[in-house]
Amino acid sequence: MFVMALFISTISFSQSLKEADSIESIINNYGKPDENYVRLRNTFVAKKLFSTPTDSTWLSYNFETLDVAKKLDYNEGKVLAYGNIAVIYQYLLSDPYQAIDYNLKSMEIINNNNQLDVYAIPTLHNIGLLYYEQKEYNKALKYFIDALERIAPLNNRKDVKTNITSKYYSSVLVNLGNSYNELNKLDSAIYFYKNGIVESEKINSYLSVANAKSGLGLALAKSGKISEGKQHIEESLSMVDKHNLEFIRMPVYINATEVALANHEYTKAENFASKILVLNKSLNNLSIETSIRETLAKVYHRKKDYKNAFDALTKHIELKDSLTSNDRKLEISRKEIQFEADKKQLLAQEEIKRQKLIINTSLFGGGLVILALIIGSLLYKRKRETQFNLKVSDTELKALRAQMNPHFIFNALNSIGNYITNKDGATAKNYLNKFSGLMRETLENSNKETITLKEDLEMLKTYLDIERKRFSEGFDFKLNIDSEIDPENILVPPMMLQPFVENSIWHGISGMDYKGILKVVVKKEDNTLLYAIDDNGIGRKKSNKNNKGHKRQSLGIKITKDRIDILNKKKKTHGSIKIIDKEIGTRVELRLPIEKEFSDD
Amino acid sequence: MIRAIIIDDEQHCIESVVELCKSHNEISIEGTYTTVADGVKATNEIKPDLVFLDVEIHDKTGFNYLEQFHSHPFHVVFTTAYNKYAVKAFEFSALHYLLKPITNDQFKEVLKRVTETNSLETLSQRIDTLLYNQTVREDERRITINNSEATTVLHLAEILYCKADVNCTYFFLKNNKKVFSSKTLKTFSELFESSDFYRVDQSFLVNLKHVKKFTKGKPSFVIMSNGKDIKVAISRKAGLLKRLNNLR
Structure with missing residues (x-):
């Protein structure tokens, strides 16, 4: 299901750059700030904001206005400044x-100042819409109802322009219908849609009527009144065609598909669904595609066309997996608006002029935003493919790191356990x-992709300190960092070496009857970072023999190998790991690409 | 003699602090309490010099405890196990804290700093910063900067950028003033991680809200709202653009 919530801005965000520029020059040459100064600043934002969203x-401009309004204790100015800040958070950020x-x-200010109550309705309406878009329908309802309750007394007042209240009246009613529809409270949904249609007709808003009819059709069909529902959907469809209501064409088609499906008109449903897929090709809105594939699966299933049903369902599941809440945010993210805003500004303005003729002037700002969304989706399409691949690897990398931690923890706990049984409490405490x-360091670093070499080596040292206490003889640890390397500026994936060091200690040094030496060398070699560990332990051969011939590779080492593979794939580098059996002991060479945190190469 | 009390809802944590105090003759423990209410009552009666304060105390917090007092004529040392959020809050307000399990070295270090001469004078200012920061969003927070000369409270919004100077940091402010801190730039870049600050170079941490312009090219620069241009390290460029785009 897909019901479109319609937007009406709190302040009319009508772009007029010439006017904006002249207001700006007045502001810049303004003397002592007074209420008029605040008004000018707020108007300036309304006129200029969407033309320079970047x-x-x-x-901070709006916060400054707010500060001035606060100093003057000018409540209307505060309300408008808060409204502007809200718009910036909603649409630009x-x-x-x-x-x-x-x-x-x-709202807090409005509620404390009776004379500001005209602003209550648009503000409540906007809060309702914001919650609606976040799919928090119950909260949305609360605010729409609050708005509705405040409209009635205003309608009787003479100082309030009736057309403003009735504009919101219709919109609030339709949005109440939408919210109840989403919550499957169909009787209420139908009631509010019907009232919404009456009010929308009064102000000749085709868009609102068509949108309400589409929702009403769906609500009726869901509650079993299929033929009545069908009639409303058809009316909505013909309005969309007649008045070129492109903004809601897709949602209306989606509802039409659902109603056709409920009415067992499978071919019709299939036709609508294919039309949606065609329309969506240019928009590439993932959530629409996801939901329509699911609907198609239902259609094919009812038609007993199981092969196509299966295909559609598979596609649906694939898409659903890739569609995280993040993606939803991406679709409306500032990034797209920003990149395209400058280039498409002319186009946008023309489009808006056209919309202005079709729809009510008040929908002006909304039109621009929706257009920005469309542009955004187009841009999103281009990025999606590369992003998707990267994301897969990223997830894998995270999963692997998560796997590493428990392994690491239990090994260390085991060491401590051994220690507690054998030694006194004070040392055990120190150990702990x-x-x-x-x-603490592990927890803090494990969700980072890279940390500085310095941090990594510090963790390694702490780790070795702990392990060293396990041996009565101890072992020597030598660290050698080449002077060419600046450990504070080199980035490495956290704790890559740890499994190897662990291995050297547990399987190399622990089986020795002479003092162990562990040597770590970090240096630059052939433009890669060489991270090497040498031990003078018993070597892999003998260690395996001690383990009754079981050739077993540690889980940690396997994970490190996988991590390198993924890093290579992701960053197109040639990281590698090499284990060398020496005459005495083992040497492990880890090669990583040199990644500097701050560099100008 | 420093008269101290302990407020912590876990008995074994109280015991471990008592144990640590035993090796410090200058401290006497005057009482231990397991609820915020008992702690407040005891503070009014005993008037301690030092309070060891747990962060989470049943359904209340150490912050709730502090809110009960208009002035703070006693030192506060927070104790917490693993609460990154709280630790960050203490760092922002330059308040002392101990991480559980508390080591003797940590304990000694904090005691030393608590007893430094001017510590109590600026305490109310620091606690105000802590409590204020709880009530605002991340980019409206304040930070307390301590140096040998003064304690300065700054709004994040008034900081244009921070510049590293060896192991110290200079804050450059909107009003063209400069504030010095003996902490490293890395400390602040970690502290401001969730606010709109970005390390554009080894020696510069900039407030993204004050970035007026980004100039492409080699090298690229950010132009700050006061006109200052700061070079962007090539390796930081992509990350910077991402942050600028996602600026909230």
């Missing part, structure tokens, strides 16, 4: 929850403190 100083917060701050220090 400017990251918008937020894609942060709906911040937007909600600032709208709520605005070291271990907790290491755990």
